[in-house]
Structure formats: structure tokens, C-alpha cells
Amino acid sequence: MSDEHPPQPKAFPVSWDQFHRDARALAWRLSGQGEWEAIVCITRGGLVPAAIVARELGIRVIETVGVASYHEYKEQGSLVVLKGVDPKITALGGGEGKGVLIIDDLVDTGSTARIVREMLPKAHFATVYAKPKGRPLVDTFITEVSQDTWIYFPWDMGLTFQPPISKGTLG
Ligand SMILES: O=P(O)(O)OC[C@H]1O[C@H](OP(=O)(O)OP(=O)(O)O)[C@H](O)[C@@H]1O
Numbered sequence: 001m002s003d004e005h006p007p008q009p010k011a012f013p014v015s016w017d018q019f020h021r022d023a024r025a026l027a028w029r030l031s032g033q034g035e036w037e038a039i040v041c042i043t044r045g046g047l048v049p050a051a052i053v054a055r056e057l058g059i060r061v062i063e064t065v066g067v068a069s070y071h072e073y074k075e076q077g078s079l080v081v082l083k084g085v086d087p088k089i090t091a092l093g094g095g096e097g098k099g100v101l102i103i104d105d106l107v108d109t110g111s112t113a114r115i116v117r118e119m120l121p122k123a124h125f126a127t128v129y130a131k132p133k134g135r136p137l138v139d140t141f142i143t144e145v146s147q148d149t150w151i152y153f154p155w156d157m158g159l160t161f162q163p164p165i166s167k168g169t170l171g
Pocket residue numbers: 004042043044045046067068069104105106107108109110111112113134
């Protein structure tokens with residue numbers, strides 16, 4: 001969460017099962033769009049869908065690019081590239097990443113996507129989820145949620161007790 005991602009009023013919790021189905025749906029959609037020589041996944045959120053898409057499409061060359069957001073590493077609002085893309089991957093398909101599939105879990109404001117697209121301008125950018133601001137930066141995605149929705153991924157959640165409806169939310 002950050003200034004760019006203020007607390008959102010709506011919640012979209014995603015279970016492991018749901019995420020697997022959505023990531024597999026992404027693989028189906030991508031399978032009709034060409035042959036990919038390599039995947040570049042944006043860590044850390046892109047690691048999970050990248051594994052699923054790689055398995056479905058038989059892609060075995062997987063590279064990471066590390067973009068960390070916001071105040072974790074630097075002043076608020078900025079992004080910092082912690083790990084760039086190996087030049088061997090950038091050089092694929094005659095340079096600029098042609099034939100490369102970039103995968104992330106979602107685009108929100110599009111800031112992360114913009115930085116990685118600059119590194120690989122001819123790559124295909126795919127995410128499982130997209131919000132309206134980031135949507136123009138993505139070539140293929142599965143589900144759109146509104147900008148005022150926060151997506152809760154299964155790796156960020158755990159099982160917790162739910163009070164009975166009759167007790168109300170305030171106990
Ligand atoms: O479109 P944006 O506004 O840039 O937001 C989207 C990015 O934010 C999240 O990653 P985050 O940087 O929080 O790190 P993580 O993947 O390590 O959780 C998410 O996984 C995307 O990569």
C-alpha cells in the first residue's frame with residue numbers, strides 16, 4: 001500500500017483455486033497468440049502466474065525482473081529496479097524483447113508495467129488482473145476490477161475465524 005495505492009474501499013479476495021483457474025485462463029488466451037521464447041516475470045507477484053503459464057505453454061526459459069515499489073526502498077512514490085533483465089533475453093528476436101512474454105499478477109496504476117515495457121518494448125505484456133489505469137499498458141489480461149478495489153492474493157492471506165452473521169461485524 002502507498003500514496004499511489006491508498007486503502008481501497010472494495011475488496012476482491014482471490015483463493016488459490018481461483019488464482020490457478022485465472023492464470024490457466026491467461027495461458028489459454030496466450031496460447032492462440034504466438035510462440036514465446038522466454039518469460040520475464042516481475043517479482044515477486046509475477047512469479048506465481050509465470051510458473052503456471054510456463055507449465056501450460058511449455059516455456060522453460062524464465063527470467064526475472066525485480067521492481068520494488070515505493071517507500072520500501074526509496075522515497076515515497078518512486079520505483080526502483082532491483083534486478084534488471086539479462087541482456088541475453090533482451091537480445092532475443094533481434095533485440096528489444098520480441099518473442100518474450102512479460103508476466104505479472106496485476107497492473108494497477110501501470111507504473112511497474114511502464115518501467116518494464118521500456119526495457120523490452122517489443123515484448124508481450126500479460127497479467128491476470130487489471131485495473132483501468134494500468135489496462136492500456138497490458139496486451140492480454142483475464143479479469144478487470146475497478147480502480148477502487150484492492151485485490152487480496154492467496155499468498156498474502158490465511159484462514160481466520162469469521163463471526164456468525166447474527167453477531168454483526170462489530171461483535
Ligand atoms: O501498476 P502498479 O501501480 O505499478 O502496481 C502493480 C504492481 O504492484 C504489485 O507489486 P509490488 O511492487 O507491490 O511488489 P510485489 O510484487 O513484490 O508484491 C503488483 O505485483 C504489481 O507488480
